Amino acid sequence: MNKEPRIWLITGVSGGLGRALAKEAASNGDIIFGTLRKTEQIRAFNELVPGKTFGLELDVNNQVQMHSVIQHILNKHNRLDILVNNAGYGLFGAIEELSMEEARMQMETNFFAVLALTQAVLPVMRKQRSGHIVQISSMSGLRANSGTGLYNASKFALEGMSEALAIEIQPLNIHLTLVEPGPFRTDWAGASSVSAKNKIADYEQSSGLRLKLLQGSSGKQPGDPAKGAKAILLAINSSHPPLRLVLGKVALDAIRDKFKTVEEEFSKWEDVSLNTSFEE
Template sequence: MNTSNRIWLITGVSGGLGRALAKEAAMQGETVYGTLRKPEQISAFNELVPGKTFGLQLDVNHHNEIKTVIEQIVSKSGRLDVLVNNAGYGLLGAIEELNMDEARMQMETNFFAVLAMTQAVLPIMRKQRSGHILQISSMSGLRANSGTGLYNASKFALEGMSEALALELQPLHIHLTLVEPGPFRTDWAGASSVTARNKIDDYEISSGARLRQLQSISGKQPGDPAKAAKAILLAVNSEHPPLRLILGKVALDAVREKFRTVEEEFSKWEAVSLNTSFED
């Protein structure tokens, strides 16, 4: 991909990884459009890197507004090279504690909004025969844990959809990368999260304990969003970008451990798995 002044669209740039990535890309000479839900946030984003960062109001759950935002970008800049689906949040609570409205909203924001944004951008990238889609997933898209089951579900869904999409886009010279951070120093487990309204005492020793641990390190996570942004830019600038980019030692260790235990279980039950065919 031509790396001279690409046009980026990053959703959810009010803080955290989205804002760090917007700043890093702009500092490297890219033009970055960022979406924000509140109009009063736009001017500050415009001044992040003056002349390079441009804020646009959008709630990604309002799918009918997505096309208008993309048309604004293409009308002004003529193209769209990099889409970063970053907007999202964490829903905290044991599976039984969650009501259907809470669960559906998690899937709406973390999966269906990403799907809608991706579908809206693809016609432009197909016409260009170039582009790069970055799906901000999570280590939680590869390894589940108690207390974040619906968040896991939303990211597992994103991973499955994106794996298939990457295969569909290969002949069109459009790249896709799933970015899978571990714990980074953002508000993900704090102000940006939503906690189930219902509480069940029996889950205090499992999901309850894990959520207390997550919230206790909020603001003290080991991951540096600025360094994560630099890592993502390295992937985007690569001649052969990865399908998956895991960020942080915690994430890398956890995912490797998951795959190790999965392989152990496959091996243990291999004979049973294979003994399921017709005896032709």
């Protein structure tokens, strides 16, 4: 007896990890609604796995459009099993170089749009008493670096919100997984990125050097989106899905190094930390 196909909504399926995940899940028999910013991109997505992949136009910062997309899916299938918040972009620049407009737009797209779509889908999943929310975060959501401070901030915010949400929805039989990729062979550091308009020469030796390294490696990153998609699907299909799924050796090594450094500093300053209570 064949299992009933699950209904997915994946944002940002024009390429990279989002498109690879859509293809992998559809190839395994599920039905995928993928969002794209341009109408002319829809046909190619519809033809990715014919009869299984369906493109919908959506700017994730447009909440009216967002609710129309969800209603369209419910009208077709009366349920939504898996939400993947994948759409987003990288903002490059030292903290001082960034304008408030650039910073706010990064947070709007990478955090507030994700929050809005997650909130919009939760009533459906609560009613079903089932569902899985996949937040595409980043190794940058756990470890910050120069030149991507606001991107780090957007992903740190996503991590904090999602960690709390996972606790809230656990009794409702709804799962949540944060996916934390390292460098994957996508357009994230290339055409999809945005750079600060303001440049300050004093930061050339810190953020400047790192951004040159990031942009110079675009198209040569070690991570394979197709393999990343398989890993995400494996986690979703698990009877005990992880809260966090790190993708790639670069990410795993960097995050482990961060936690090691944090623990070492905690231990070094432990006496000072503990000596802050009232004397009883």
